[in-house]
Amino acid sequence: xxxxxxxxxxxxxxxxxxxxxxxxxxxxxxxxxxxxxxxxxxxxxxxxxxxxxxxxxxxxxxxxxxxxxxxxxxxxxxxxxxxxxxxxxxxxxxxxxxxxxxxxxxxxxxxxxxxxxxxxxxxxxxxxxxxxxxxxxxxxxxxxxxxxxxxxxxxxxxxxxxxxxxxxxxxxxxxxxxxxxxxxxxxxxxxxxxxxxxxxxxxxxxxxxxxxxxxxxxxxxxxxxxxxxxxxxxxxxxxxxxxxxxxxxxxxxxxxxxxxxxxxxxxxxxxxxxxxxxxxxxxxxxxxxxxxxxxxxxxxxxxxxxxxxxxxxxxxxxxxxxxxxxxxxxxxxxxxxxxxxxxxxxxxxxxxxxxxxxxxxxxxxxxxxxxxxxxxxxxxxxxxxxxxxxxxxxxxxxxxxxxxxxxxxxxxxxxxxxxxxxxxxxxxxxxxxxxxxxxxxxxxxxxxxxxxxxxxxxxxxxxxxxxxxxxxxxxxxxxxxxxxxxxxxxxxxxxxxxxxxxxxxxx
Numbered sequence: 001x002x003x004x005x006x007x008x009x010x011x012x013x014x015x016x017x018x019x020x021x022x023x024x025x026x027x028x029x030x031x032x033x034x035x036x037x038x039x040x041x042x043x044x045x046x047x048x049x050x051x052x053x054x055x056x057x058x059x060x061x062x063x064x065x066x067x068x069x070x071x072x073x074x075x076x077x078x079x080x081x082x083x084x085x086x087x088x089x090x091x092x093x094x095x096x097x098x099x100x101x102x103x104x105x106x107x108x109x110x111x112x113x114x115x116x117x118x119x120x121x122x123x124x125x126x127x128x129x130x131x132x133x134x135x136x137x138x139x140x141x142x143x144x145x146x147x148x149x150x151x152x153x154x155x156x157x158x159x160x161x162x163x164x165x166x167x168x169x170x171x172x173x174x175x176x177x178x179x180x181x182x183x184x185x186x187x188x189x190x191x192x193x194x195x196x197x198x199x200x201x202x203x204x205x206x207x208x209x210x211x212x213x214x215x216x217x218x219x220x221x222x223x224x225x226x227x228x229x230x231x232x233x234x235x236x237x238x239x240x241x242x243x244x245x246x247x248x249x250x251x252x253x254x255x256x257x258x259x260x261x262x263x264x265x266x267x268x269x270x271x272x273x274x275x276x277x278x279x280x281x282x283x284x285x286x287x288x289x290x291x292x293x294x295x296x297x298x299x300x301x302x303x304x305x306x307x308x309x310x311x312x313x314x315x316x317x318x319x320x321x322x323x324x325x326x327x328x329x330x331x332x333x334x335x336x337x338x339x340x341x342x343x344x345x346x347x348x349x350x351x352x353x354x355x356x357x358x359x360x361x362x363x364x365x366x367x368x369x370x371x372x373x374x375x376x377x378x379x380x381x382x383x384x385x386x387x388x389x390x391x392x393x394x395x396x397x398x399x400x401x402x403x404x405x406x407x408x409x410x411x412x413x414x415x416x417x418x419x420x421x422x423x424x425x426x427x428x429x430x431x432x433x434x435x436x437x438x439x440x441x442x443x444x445x446x447x448x449x450x451x452x453x454x455x456x457x458x459x460x461x462x463x464x465x466x467x468x469x470x471x472x473x474x475x476x477x478x479x480x481x482x483x484x485x486x487x488x489x490x491x492x493x494x495x496x497x498x499x500x501x502x503x504x505x506x507x
Contacts, residue, residue, distance in 0.1 A: 012135070012138065012139050012140045013138075013139045013140070014139065014140050014141070014142070015136075015139045015140070015141040015142075016141075017141070017142040017143065017144060018048070018141070018142075018143050018144070019143070019144045019145065020046045020047050020048045020143065020144075020145045021045040021046045021047060021145065021146050021147065022038055022042075022045055022046070022047040022048075022145060022146070022147045022148075022149055022421070023047070023048060023050070023130060023132060023143055023145035023147070023148050023149065024038075024047055024048065024049040024050070024149045024151055025049075025050050025051075025118050025121075025132075025148070025149070025150050025151060025152050025363060025365070026049070026050075026051060026058065026150070026151035026152040026153060026363065027049050027050075027051035027053070027055075027056040027057070027058065027112055027114070028051075028056070028057060028058020028059060028060070028061075028151065028152075028153050029058065029060075029099070029406065029407055029410060030058075030151035030153070030396035030406075030410050030413075031049050031051065031056075031058070031151035032049075032056060032099055032102055032103060032108065033079060033151075033396075033407070033410045033411065033414045034049075034149050034151050034396070034414055034417070035047065035049050035106075035108045035111060035112070036079075036081070036102060036106050036108060036414075037414035037415065037417070037418045038418060038421075039106060039107075039108065039111075040106075041414075041415070041418035041419070041422070042418050042421050042422060045421065047111055048111055048112075048113060048143065048145075049108075049111055049112045049113065050113050050116040050118055050132070050134060050143070051112070051113070051114050051115075051116060052115070052116065052117035052118070053114060053115070053157075054114050054115055055114055056096075056099060056100070056103060056112065056114075057095075057096050057099055058153050059153060059155055059157070060092050060095050060096050060099070061096065062157050062179075063092070063178070063179060063181075064092070064181050065178040065179075065181040065200070065203075065204060065207075066181070066203075066204060066207035066208060067091075067203045067204060067206060067207025067208075068091070068092040068178075068203060069089055069090060069091050069092065069203055069310070070089055070090050070095060071089075071199035071203075071305070071307045071308060072089075072308065072405045073088035073089065073232075073256050073308075073405070074086065074087075074088055074089070074090045074094075074095070074098070075088060075232070075235075075249065075252045075253045075256050076253055076256050076257060076260075076404065076405040076407065076408055077090075077095075077405040077406065077407050078098060078249075078407060079102065079407060079410075079411060080249075080250075080253065080411045081411075082098070082101070082102050082105075082249075083245040083246050083248065083249035084098065084249060085245060087230045087231055087232075087310070088230060088231070088232050088308075088310075089230050089308055089310040113136075115136055115137050116134045116135075116136055116141075117134065117135045117136075117137075118132050118133075118134050118363065118365050119133045119134065119135055119365065119366065120132065120133045120365065120366040120367070120368070121148060121365055121366070121367045121368070122367075122368045122369075122371075123148075123368065123369045123370065123390070123391060123392065123393075124370065125369070125370050125391065125431070128146070128391075128392070128430045128431045128501065129144050129145070129146060130144065130145045130146070130147070130148045130392065130393075131143075131144050132144075132145070132148075146392065146430070147392045147393070147394075147421065148392060148393040148394075149393070149394050149395070149396075149417065150362050150363065150393065150394070150395035150396070150397065151395070151396045152360070152362060152363030152365075152397075153360075153363075154359050154360060154361075154397055154398055155179075155357045155358070155359065155360070156357070156358040156359060156360040156364065157179070159177075159179070159180070159358060160177040160178065160179035160180065160353070160355075160356065160357050160358060161355055161356040161357055161358045161457075161458070161461065162175075162177060162353045162355055163353075163355055165330050165332070165333055166330075166331070166332040166333065167332040167333045167334065168333045169333075170333055170334055170335055171333045171334070171335065171336075171337075171348075171351065172335045172336070173336075173337075173348055173349045173350055173351060174349065174350045174351070175351050175353060176350060176351070176352045176353070177352075177353050177354075177355075178200050178204060178352065178353075178354050179357060185350075187208055187211050187212045187350060188211060188212070188213075189212075189213050190212055190213055190349040190350050191212070191213050191214045191216075191337075191347050191348045191349045191350070192208060192212040192213075192214065192215050192216070192348065192349070192350045192351075192352065193216045193218050193337070193338065193346055193348040193350070193351050193352065194208070194215070194216070194217050194218065194352045194354055195218050195219075195330075195351065195352065195353050195354060195355055196217075196218075196219065196352075196353070196354030196355050196356070197217075197219035197220070197221065197222065197223040198223060198305070198307065198354065198356065199305070199307035200354040200356075201217055201219070201354040202223075202225060202307050202309055202314045204352060204354060205217050205314055205317055205323050206313035206314050206316070206317045206323075208323075209317035209320075209322035209323050210322050213349075214324075214347075215317075215322065215323040215324070216323070216324045216325075216326055216346055216348075217318075217323060217324070217325045217326070218326050218328065218330075218338070218340075218346065219294070219325070219326070219327050220327070220328075220329055221297065221298065221327065222293075222294055222295050222296055222297045222298075222327060223295075223297060223304070223307065224278050224295075224297055224301055224304075224306045224307075225278075225282075225295065225306070225307055225308075225309045225314065225315075226278060226281070226306055226307070226308050226309060227281050227282065227284070227285065227308075227309045227311070227312035227315055228281075228308055228309070228310065228311075229310075229311055230310035230311050232252055234251070234252055234255060235248050235252045238251065238252075257404070257408070257481070257482070257485075260403050260404055261403070261481075261482045263277075263403070264302055264403040267300060267301040267302045271300040271301065274300075274301045275296075275300070275301055278301055278306070279291060279295070279296060281312075282295055282315065284312070285312055285315035285316060285318075285319050286315060286318065286319060290318070290325075293327055294325045294327050302403055302454075303453075303454065304454070304456045305456060306403075326340070326344075326346065328340040328341060328342050328344065329341040336348070338351070356456075356457050356458050356461075357458055358458075358461075358462075359458055359459075359461070359462040359465070361376050361397075361462075361465050361466065362376060362395065362397065367390075369389060369390060369391070374389070374390060376465070376466065376467050377464060377465050377466065377467070377468070378468075379467050379468070380436070380445065380467060380468050380469070380470055380475050381448065381467040381468070381469060381475065381476070381477050382434040382474060382475060382497065383474060383475075383476070383477070383478065383484075383488070383491075384397070384398065384399070384409070384476075384477035384478065385397075385413045385416070385417070386433075386434045387434070387467055388433070388434055388435060388436065389433070390433065391431050391432065391433040392431055392432060392433070394413070394417045394420070396409070396410055396413050398448070398449075398466075398477065403479075403481075404481040408481050408485075409481070409484070412484060412485065412488045412489070413488075415488070415489060416488050416489070416491055419491075419493070420432065420493055423493045424500070427500065427502075428502050429500040429501065429502050430501060430502060431500065431501035432498060432499065432500050432501075433498075433499050434497050434498060434499070435497060435499045436470075436475075436497070437496050437497055440470060440472060440474075440475065440497075443470045443471050443472065443475070444470070444471045445468040445469065445470060445471075446468065446469045446470070446471065447463050447466070447468070447469065448463065448466040448467055448468065448469055448477050449463070449466075449477060449479070451463065453479070454479065474497055
């Protein structure tokens with residue numbers, strides 16, 4: 001929290017404190033899942049969900065760039081308990097509608113507080129309580145709680161990532177980052193360059209195709225894309241024979257998980273065959289020269305994320321001449337566009353920097369334990385959802401960035417955290433933390449995610465800020481859903497890495 005933020009909050013009136021059993025921060029996919037889990041699995045507990053934005057949805061609320069959609073299927077990106085009915089790759093509007101239905105169906109809204117920006121979170125071991133200071137815009141409010149559940153996502157929504165290109169300040173056109181897309185931006189009769197090669201660029205280009213004077217997708221290096229029809233034939237067949245939607249959802253979800261796991265294994269054991277599997281469908285749209293130059297990455301599949309291109313829309317835009325793809329490096333900007341290392345100059349009126357996002361760590365919230373600031377770069381993760389030295393806190397921070405959907409981990413973490421809370425009640429415990437066992441002392445520490453296995457730019461830019469992993473299974477952030485789906489539901493909360501306290505001080 002900056003000095004100016006502190007001054008602003010100190011100048012605002014204070015509201016009476018409120019107490020809840022569980023404080024949930026974030027009203028996106030994880031926070032909504034946590035609320036539903038608490039209500040269903042811990043019905044006797046009080047909870048509140050705090051979010052800085054004016055409505056639910058997290059990333060899906062604040063990102064509004066043209067064509068925004070999921071980059072993985074909604075049968076696994078949706079919750080296990082809520083059937084997805086629609087195309088596998090879904091628009092922002094469809095996802096928000098789905099999340100809104102969850103809130104309505106489980107009557108969660110009464111527990112949500114929007115426009116509540118959490119500035120600090122302080123744990124007091126003497127009283128075994130968390131205290132949050134929250135800026136509501138009009139006043140500062142204190143919330144206290146026995147347990148803190150962090151679900152803030154990992155994108156810093158205030159500003160996306162943009163490289164520092166030479167002479168960018170000379171460009172006389174308009175820079176636009178997808179994360180802060182301006183209302184009413186007119187691209188008609190404009191020369192538009194979209195810089196980037198990830199899922200955001202692959203979404204923007206077909207959405208802008210035919211709506212610009214010229215449209216260029218400029219990338220430093222190719223990315224793997226999967227053109228696939230945006231429907232699920234198995235789901236549609238099951239509907240035809242009148243199978244109920246929950247059963248369809250469970251079957252199709254398992255099928256997606258099974259197929260994803262098989263393909264991930266193939267990329268590890270037979271990477272050349274996996275690469276051919278990915279490149280073969282592109283030949284339906286593009287020439288071999290185009291594929292070789294612009295769509296054949298130098299890395300093996302799943303070293304970075306693979307994005308689905310629904311119905312091949314990006315490839316069709318390139319094939320039909322509505323968009324051009326250029327693989328080159330930026331040398332410098334000038335007043336009218338970009339000079340490339342190859343010597344080519346690409347003119348532009350609008351440059352869209354689909355160059356990635358910035359990561360926040362635990363919502364950029366100032367966090368203390370017994371008065372000492374917590375630096376999450378110095379803690380060790382327990383299976384990616386608890387952290388050494390931070391009592392009575394769980395987090396849905398980073399999940400399966402490689403081959404599986406975020407919500408698969410959300411579902412697992414919701415179940416395990418609510419089981420842990422119930423276990424604490426059953427044993428009369430008021431505090432829990434994870435701690436290294438004697439056999440863990442001196443173990444070699446590693447980055448949260450091994451860059452040799454998975455190394456997208458978002459992670460590489462922030463890896464030094466993130467918690468560490470150990471060399472044992474308990475102290476790792478797994479990227480293997482196919483193992484965790486069997487392990488997390490059976491965790492033994494009496495294991496020595498869980499340390500409890502039953503004593504609290506009198507207020």
